[in-house]
Amino acid sequence: MGEKDISQAVIARLPRYFRYLGELKDEGVERISSQELSTLMQVTASQIRQDFNNFGGFGQQGYGYNVEYLYQEIGKILGLDKEHQLIVVGAGNLGTALCNYANFKRRGFYFAGVFDQNPDLIGKKVGNLFVKPMEEMEDFVKNNTIDIAVLCIPKTSAVNVADKLVKCGVKAFWNFAHCDLNVPKGIVVENVHLSDSLIKLSYNLNENR
């Protein structure tokens, strides 16, 4: 963390770069210029170069960027060279959907446990896991060095569950509950507020008529 802080606007664009570079790599493309990438991604070449240069010079004058190399480097910046252990709290439809999504594993995100308070769901198979009761959550987290908790529970319990998990050492929350978490400094939250997203779509839809 010696470096200067990178703005969240830049960070938010990195996964998209990573995605495009991965596709280019899979297509066998060896090199790409900021101008070509600009056309492909519909952002300015200036922005692309500025973004990359926040992390060091990955390109070469007169040549452009080596796709494979840039892909690897951005992967490292994003922490995708490391493995992450996750738990999912809430084994409803959404929690189940996320557990079943195989792509995350490919990126080093491993689902280590699923928990629910509904007795009817306990023992149910979700992905390659069996739903455990909420009472076992805290011990499980302590014993398995869990990085990330995925919250797929109603907002009424989300804040409370998050507090408990912070105490057990969870460092990051992927929050699908329809509320804001209030966590201590140093704990990271990424919200996915689906209703908010749909409502935003509604605004733009109605504006565009």
Place this chain on the structure above:
Amino acid sequence: MGEKDISQAVIARLPRYFRYLGELKDEGVERISSQELSTLMQVTASQIRQDFNNFGGFGQQGYGYNVEYLYQEIGKILGLDKEHQLIVVGAGNLGTALCNYANFKRRGFYFAGVFDQNPDLIGKKVGNLFVKPMEEMEDFVKNNTIDIAVLCIPKTSAVNVADKLVKCGVKAFWNFAHCDLNVPKGIVVENVHLSDSLIKLSYNLNENR
């Protein structure tokens, strides 16, 4: 659309205001000042007043804002006073989860149809709908004035399906496919790239150590 364009930064904040105002309303709070809302939401009072004043003066000097009135007005701005008809394309885990999420209906978003190309899923009950084959999608959309299509299909088919739906009159896409859609001007896309979101979390997690 006579008014000047509102920036997407402002639009993106509106659903959150709406959410907080809804909660305040439910708690029976009658009035609130930008300063109080600022403390509650952890944004500056200045920003709150600027944001609201993009759409007109909803407050009263010396008093603040009437919660119920402001809630209603922001709802109208967001188009939540209108009904929206949706279809879901892709009846996998995620499509199923979205169909089952009752909260959307409460906001005027009605799921009118679910489609999948997998013969095993056809006829399966999802929410209060039965999965229909993809072949029926286009006629269905034309006959039911569908506003919004929710894409829960792999990226390999998403672009193709979106093209078809645009031709049938769909005006907005809620895109969960892991790719960018390229739609004509006037068609609205709201992306929910879950992998990108999780990867962003990964960056911030690794940065915070």
Place this chain on the structure above:
DNA sequence: TAGATTGTTAATCGATTAACAATC
């Protein structure tokens, strides 16, 4: 009327774009 708080203008800050020297 005095106090409170908005609506709005002005100042600041940060992010994006343009330009170009450095260099492969």
Place this chain on the structure above:
DNA sequence: TAGATTGTTAATCGATTAACAATC
């Protein structure tokens, strides 16, 4: 060497914050 394209500085643009006059 000449051409291409980066890395980086400077200019512009837009968004956020501060300040305060208007007014309830």
